[in-house]
Amino acid sequence: xxxxxxxxxxxxxxxxxxxxxxxxxxxxxxxxxxxxxxxxxxxxxxxxxxxxxxxxxxxxxxxxxxxxxxxxxxxxxxxxxxxxxxxxxxxxxxxxxxxxxxxxxxxxxxxxxxxxxxxxxxxxxxxxxxxxxxxxxxxxx
Amino acid sequence: xxxxxxxxxxxxxxxxxxxxxxxxxxxxxxxxxxxxxxxxxxxxxxxxxxxxxxxxxxxxxxxxxxxxxxxxxxxxxxxxxxxxxxxxxxxxxxxxxxxxxxxxxxxxxxxxxxxxxxxxxxxxxxxxxxxxxxxxxxxxx
DNA sequence: CTAAACTTGACCATTTTAGTCAGGTATGTA
DNA sequence: TACATACCTGACTAAAATGGTCAAGTTTAG
Ligand code: FES
Ligand code: FES
Numbered sequence: 001x002x003x004x005x006x007x008x009x010x011x012x013x014x015x016x017x018x019x020x021x022x023x024x025x026x027x028x029x030x031x032x033x034x035x036x037x038x039x040x041x042x043x044x045x046x047x048x049x050x051x052x053x054x055x056x057x058x059x060x061x062x063x064x065x066x067x068x069x070x071x072x073x074x075x076x077x078x079x080x081x082x083x084x085x086x087x088x089x090x091x092x093x094x095x096x097x098x099x100x101x102x103x104x105x106x107x108x109x110x111x112x113x114x115x116x117x118x119x120x121x122x123x124x125x126x127x128x129x130x131x132x133x134x135x136x137x138x139x140x141x
Numbered sequence: 142x143x144x145x146x147x148x149x150x151x152x153x154x155x156x157x158x159x160x161x162x163x164x165x166x167x168x169x170x171x172x173x174x175x176x177x178x179x180x181x182x183x184x185x186x187x188x189x190x191x192x193x194x195x196x197x198x199x200x201x202x203x204x205x206x207x208x209x210x211x212x213x214x215x216x217x218x219x220x221x222x223x224x225x226x227x228x229x230x231x232x233x234x235x236x237x238x239x240x241x242x243x244x245x246x247x248x249x250x251x252x253x254x255x256x257x258x259x260x261x262x263x264x265x266x267x268x269x270x271x272x273x274x275x276x277x278x279x280x281x282x
Numbered sequence: 283c284t285a286a287a288c289t290t291g292a293c294c295a296t297t298t299t300a301g302t303c304a305g306g307t308a309t310g311t312a
Numbered sequence: 313t314a315c316a317t318a319c320c321t322g323a324c325t326a327a328a329a330t331g332g333t334c335a336a337g338t339t340t341a342g
Pocket of ligand 2: 241
């Protein structure tokens with residue numbers, strides 16, 4: 001059970017972006033340098049963030065990305081969803097009536113994993129980009 | 142972020158075992174049939190559970206496995222640890238002072254992932270095999 | 283007009299996962 | 313004592329996921 005770097009980088013990059021986007025759009029190049037993430041990889045990630053309306057892009061020289069929402073309204077859930085970082089604890093398809101073993105009933109641990117998934121998602125729903133900014137300022141002082 | 146089937150099967154098999162081990166040891170063959178898990182794969186898993194003193198084995202005809210502890214004392218944490226199902230949210234080495242980007246300080250999201258890891262582990266520490274048995278009985282009624 | 287920066291899509295090496303396979307060894311029962 | 317049952321061990325591997333790179337654009341400020 002581990003986090004993929006896609007989700008990790010997405011959050012990292014957005015925190016960086018949120019810090020600097022007050023004045024000008026922020027270029028991926030800058031984020032790449034500051035956070036040590038490959039530029040090509042960042043492009044993939046931001047393409048998805050844009051499709052999900054979390055950021056806006058500005059083309060041309062001096063272009064870059066800016067947030068499309070208030071940091072307080074961008075939850076980790078939104079970010080993870082955007083870059084396909086899925087929380088998958090159950091093996092079966094949730095909608096299906098069949099269990100993961102192919103039987104007609106759900107397996108004996110199905111409810112447990114479902115509970116776990118809710119537990120984790122709760123964490124993500126309660127964290128916004130704003131929280132991370134504050135948190136980071138605190139630890140800086 | 143997903144659970145591997147090693148962890149999932151381990152818990153599934155142990156719940157099955159806990160239900161039937163009152164009278165006789167339970168053979169992997171039976172668990173395999175009831176839960177639809179490959180026998181060869183179960184053997185790998187139980188080898189680890191045994192090394193970690195979660196189950197005991199009885200060889201020969203009519204042999205099988207029995208729990209080595211009270212179901213109330215077997216937490217999900219113990220099971221996951223035994224089969225190497227690790228929760229890995231941070232990228233960096235925790236003990237190291239360096240960040241995941243190779244820099245001298247921890248990255249701006251490190252604290253967040255650490256918090257997440259604690260959040261998940263709390264869930265596992267508070268769930269015992271006993272809870273799962275009860276839970277399952279309840280949903281059966 | 284040109285350099286900076288976004289855009290798109292194909293491609294790929296490595297690692298992890300989820301097992302299988304092939305041999306054992308121990309022991310209760312007939 | 314034979315033999316079937318069930319544990320035990322380690323090597324092997326196909327398929328999927330991961331974590332990127334590479335190439336070839338388009339857009340626009342200056
Ligand atoms: S995880 Fe849903 S049926 Fe097993
Ligand atoms: S996750 Fe620990 S430094 Fe980035």
